[in-house]
Amino acid sequence: MALNFVEKLKGLLMNPVETLQQLREEGLGDALTYFIIILVVYAVLSTIVSMAILSGVSALTGAAFPELGTWMPLIIFGTAIIGGFIGIFVGGAWLHIWVYVFGGRNGYLQTIKSLMYGSTPVMLLGWIPVVSVIGAIWAFILQILGIRELHGITTGQAVVAVLIAIIIPIIILAILLSYFLIGMVSTSPVVYPI
Secondary structure (H helix, E strand, O other): OOOOHHHHHHHHHHOHHHHHHHHOOOOHHHHHHHHHHHHHHHHHHHHHHHHHHHHHHHHHHOOOOHHHHOOHHHHHHHHHHHHHHHHHHHHHHHHHHHHHHOOOOOOHHHHHHHHHHHOHHHHHHOOOOOOHHHHHHHHHHHHHHHHHHHHOOOHHHHHHHHHHHHHHHHHHHHHHHHHHHHHHHHHOOOOOOO
């Protein structure tokens, strides 16, 4: 029996293992429809919150941001939508490498589906400052469960695959950032007091 949008949403939040097992045979089209809906909701709410924060900063500092009323909402909304799609498909390809290394043989589409469904808590809570951390933690757990259930691997294999897919880019980013900072410090002029 196919689950409708509300049943998926509720199931992924309240009973994720059983829901993911029911979604194992679902096609990419249904998963993509679900993801697009929660992504658009997230993008709209993120845009509203971001504009409220920017307006508050503008009011407190007295700085004028004329672009706030015209282009900024479109930029924020567009960035959320485009970033969501790039993140799912590129991040899914990266994660699938590690899922495959650790025994997941059910295909790239199952990895993408696990990311789409696993992003539910982030899409629901990610637009709320501070509370978004709870959404990120729950999404991390849900993605591990998704990989485990949709690929039929152990929890340990799923945890290691997801952690490696997260940790390696963080290490690379940290190295690049440190080289950038070292380069900035080493090439900046030294000012000696007179």
